[in-house]
Amino acid sequence: MKSVKTSQPVDDGPSAQPAGEPAGEGSDASGPTAGAAKRTKARAAGTARPPTPAGAVRAESHTALVRRARRINRALAEVYPYAHPELDFENSYQLLLATVLSAQTTDLRVNQTTPRLFAAYPTPEDLAAANPEEVEELIRPTGFFRAKTKSIIGIATALRDEFGGEVPGTLEELVKLPGVGRKTAFVVLGNAFGVPGITVDTHFGRLVRRWKWTDETDPDKVEAAVGALFPKREWTMLSHHVIFHGRRICHSRKPACGACPIAPLCPAYGEGEMDPEKAKKLLKYEKGGMPGQRLKPPAGYLEAGGIPASPLGSA
Numbered sequence: 001m002k003s004v005k006t007s008q009p010v011d012d013g014p015s016a017q018p019a020g021e022p023a024g025e026g027s028d029a030s031g032p033t034a035g036a037a038k039r040t041k042a043r044a045a046g047t048a049r050p051p052t053p054a055g056a057v058r059a060e061s062h063t064a065l066v067r068r069a070r071r072i073n074r075a076l077a078e079v080y081p082y083a084h085p086e087l088d089f090e091n092s093y094q095l096l097l098a099t100v101l102s103a104q105t106t107d108l109r110v111n112q113t114t115p116r117l118f119a120a121y122p123t124p125e126d127l128a129a130a131n132p133e134e135v136e137e138l139i140r141p142t143g144f145f146r147a148k149t150k151s152i153i154g155i156a157t158a159l160r161d162e163f164g165g166e167v168p169g170t171l172e173e174l175v176k177l178p179g180v181g182r183k184t185a186f187v188v189l190g191n192a193f194g195v196p197g198i199t200v201d202t203h204f205g206r207l208v209r210r211w212k213w214t215d216e217t218d219p220d221k222v223e224a225a226v227g228a229l230f231p232k233r234e235w236t237m238l239s240h241h242v243i244f245h246g247r248r249i250c251h252s253r254k255p256a257c258g259a260c261p262i263a264p265l266c267p268a269y270g271e272g273e274m275d276p277e278k279a280k281k282l283l284k285y286e287k288g289g290m291p292g293q294r295l296k297p298p299a300g301y302l303e304a305g306g307i308p309a310s311p312l313g314s315a
């Protein structure tokens with residue numbers, strides 16, 4: 001696994017400075033960020049005192065929470081420099097459909113399914129005029145295919161009739177489309193329009209609660225609470241970092257704490273397997289971050305050594 005380099009100064013920008021946070025935070029090589037890196041290194045060498053186990057967290061001020069949250073995000077950015085949406089898409093229309101289809105299934109399954117769908121219905125006009133039974137057959141592998149067919153044909157119809165065949169680029173307009181909630185809207189805004197957004201999926205909610213960034217369980221409240229800890233411009237990549245970590249290391253049932261690069265910053269360290277060797281064996285999704293779920297991954301991912309997911313039907 002890629003080691004975490006946490007001594008890199010990060011400019012959070014003047015507007016991002018939390019109240020009471022000293023200027024230049026993170027730039028002092030002897031400061032707490034460098035200390036976290038040392039602890040990570042020492043733990044790998046088996047000479048470190050383990051991080052505080054879960055349940056032994058002292059009260060943390062808001063300022064300290066902001067600083068810790070940003071350190072976690074910077075550390076994850078080092079571990080997953082290629083973090084990206086794991087749905088294959090070439091335009092906003094494809095991303096919108098793929099995101100709707102991704103409910104209750106894996107991104108890989110969606111990526112294995114959408115090429116035929118996009119080839120058959122390349123525009124909203126084509127899909128709006130589709131025979132629902134034919135669409136159902138195409139998207140059947142993603143599960144809940146009848147409801148999803150209704151949703152995507154409804155979306156295509158709305159795009160054709162109300163938006164001139166284009167995907168709208170605002171939250172207000174996107175959430176008016178049938179079956180599109182804030183989560184789907186933020187995925188599209190963040191990754192097809194460059195508008196910062198926080199995507200609260202199951203991984204994101206689980207991890208931010210483990211990290212004590214918030215206790216909220218309602219996705220809208222989680223989004224607001226976490227958004228307040230970070231500059232807006234970081235929201236989209238923050239979402240990717242957290243979701244990547246949730247899929248790869250901080251699993252729902254058995255987090256691989258002993259193989260986790262942010263253990264020194266995590267109040268939930270100890271909820272999962274702490275033995276480094278046993279923890280490594282839990283990293284079944286991929287080793288060290290690769291491969292992802294995209295059959296056509298972005299260039300940055302490939303340049304970082306990533307490989308595409310296996311084609312449909314292969315092992």
Ligand code: SF4
Pocket residue numbers: 210249250251255256257258260261262263266267268269270271272
């Ligand atoms: S894997 Fe363990 S140490 Fe790492 S973030 Fe999850 S709970 Fe914390």
